[in-house]
Amino acid sequence: MLRAVSVRQARGVVSGRSCKNLIGSLRSFSKIVSQVDASDDSQTGKFVNTVSKPYAVTTYARPNLVLTHGKGSILYDLENRQYIDFSSGIAVTCLGHANEELAQVINDQTSKLLHCSNLFYNLPAGELANKLVSKTRDSGAMKDAQRVFLCNSGTEANEAALKFARKYGKTINESKIEIITFKNSFHGRTMGALSVTPNPKYQAPFSPLIPSIQVADTEDINSVAKVISKEKTCAVIIEPIQGEGGINIVNEKFLVELRKLCDENDVLLIFDEIQCGLSRSGKLWAHSTLNESVNPDILTMAKALGNGFPIGATMITDKVESALQVGDHGTTYGGNPLAARIGNFVLDKLTEESFLQGVNEKSEIFKTSLDKIAKKYPDHVLAVKGKGLLLGLQLNNSVDSTAVVNKCRENGLVVITAGLNVVRIVPALNIPNELISKGLDILDHSLKQVIESST
Incomplete structure (x- = not known):
């Protein structure tokens, strides 16, 4: 009973005073007024403590x-x-909340096709993959971009990247499976992505994680040289601008040397641009402004691509694609028509000059x-x-x-x-x-x- 009452109260507020406030003028904010968090006996407190908190997993x-x-x-x-x-x-919401144009796109697509599985092609997914590759090349980034795997989140995009890299390494030799990551990086919370997120706070409760991970320092290229190996290393994963780790821009000279080390050791370079990509840096990709030699073999993205709707993607070169076979990877929801249609709309907006x-x-x-x-x-x-x-x-x-x-x-x-x-x-x-x-x-x-x- 408590749950039903609280939900009705919440809906009442949304459809009543708040919606009227939306129609009216926005508060000027000209005077800063303190508004401490709601108390436990407020409508908010009752909703949190009786409807949400007792039933939601601790995160x-x-x-x-x-x-x-x-x-x-x-x-x-x-x-x-x-x-x-x-x-x-x-x-995430790069175009703001309740974007009216996007709402029309969503409404139109939901009246056509929401889901059809990846057992078949669908129009929006094919168009989005094509558009991501072409617009990336046009931006001056990842000149060898060729294929796109569509998924549902950033951590899934990174999981795909790590799997593709491992598969590539194993086509050369069975021991070429090590992955190099960096201090202060963040790549996600699933077991593979967490394994390349070297923060004890996140990793310790779930260890042991995926083995064969090396950790280097973005301030010291020698730290990479010490652990990279032609025989053992399959990939290096790095954020050109670290987000969660403290908004740290990785030095261009470091990235040039990193690309060189990868080439010398036949190692794939993965750029995680889940937070710093999709125009947030002022260019389509954060690496768009770098020396043209600094291009990744794999590029991951998510967040802004859906403006709040779950979508992610992993872009690869033909060199990576050549190592993959039917059945190596898949997804039920990834690239569904609705998510892909949204991605097409958002990408068009973000790439306007x-x-x-x-x-x-x-x-x-x-x-x-x-x-x-x-x-x-x-x-x-x-x-x-x-x-x-x-x-x-x-x-x-x-x-x-x-x-x-x-x-x-x-x-x-x-x-x-x-x-x-x-x-x-x-x-x-x-x-x-x-x-x-x-x-x-x-x-x-x-x-x-x-x-x-x-x-």
Whole structure:
């Protein structure tokens, strides 16, 4: 009974006050008003404690906040409160919430065909694979891109990449199975992807993981040279810009030398651009601006490709394809007509020249203001990091990034953390400039509050 009542209450709020608020003008945010997380006896608290929390598997530590809907770069909760969104669902909703054009695309495709399995071809999946390859080549990235495996998430895209690499290595010799990964990297939470995510916090509870993994350092090419082997290594996996690990841009010279080592040892180079790709860096791919010799053999993607709908992809060269046979890999849902149709729409938007120009212009607005914040608090801010709209404010140990994130939420701004005590900023790529300015004012104010409370 508690469950039924709580669900009806939640629906009532969504269809009542909140929807009226959407139709009306957005809150100006001109005055920062603290709105602490809802109490246990609030409508939100009752929903969380009686409907959701007792029945949901333990994953994230979440505040008493139930999001009900959004529009563009504004989110709304069960208490009818509004938040500027600098997180875009962890770098996912690149075109913003409730995008009207995308809603029309979804409605049209659901009236035609949702699913047909990969036992048959379907139009949207074929078009998306073709488009990903052609647009990638046109962008100046991955010049030998040729084939695409469509799946449902980033970790699945990386699992496919690791399997393809292992298969390639074993076609040369049975012992060529080792994979090199890097400190501060994050590639997913399934067993294969977790095995190349060398963070004890994530790995320790599930060890032993997949064997034959070597860990190197993106600050030291010799650390790669020491563990790479023509006889044993099949692949190197790296993020050109590390997201979860702290918004760390990998040096171009390092990547040039890494590509050279891979070529010398007949090792596949995998670029994980699940977070930094698909125009978030200001180019279609983060490696688009690198030396033309720095091209991967395998490229993984997800997040922004579906603007919130689950989809991922693994792009490979013909060299990798030549090692694969029918039955080596597969998926039930991957490349379903709905996900692929969404991917086609999103990719078209993200590759428009005017759209990419807008991403870079918005990036400059962010970086200019973040630099001012860093100069304002020189004893507490170590660096402004990142590229495009994958940005971070790295704090020193005197300020806890989680505390800043929590204070921002109280003040009406959603941001998230990353490794190395970083406040991560990954908004929708089309976020209005006015909301950028207002959100940064809230970040500045919130950081000041946390600093003052800790002294």
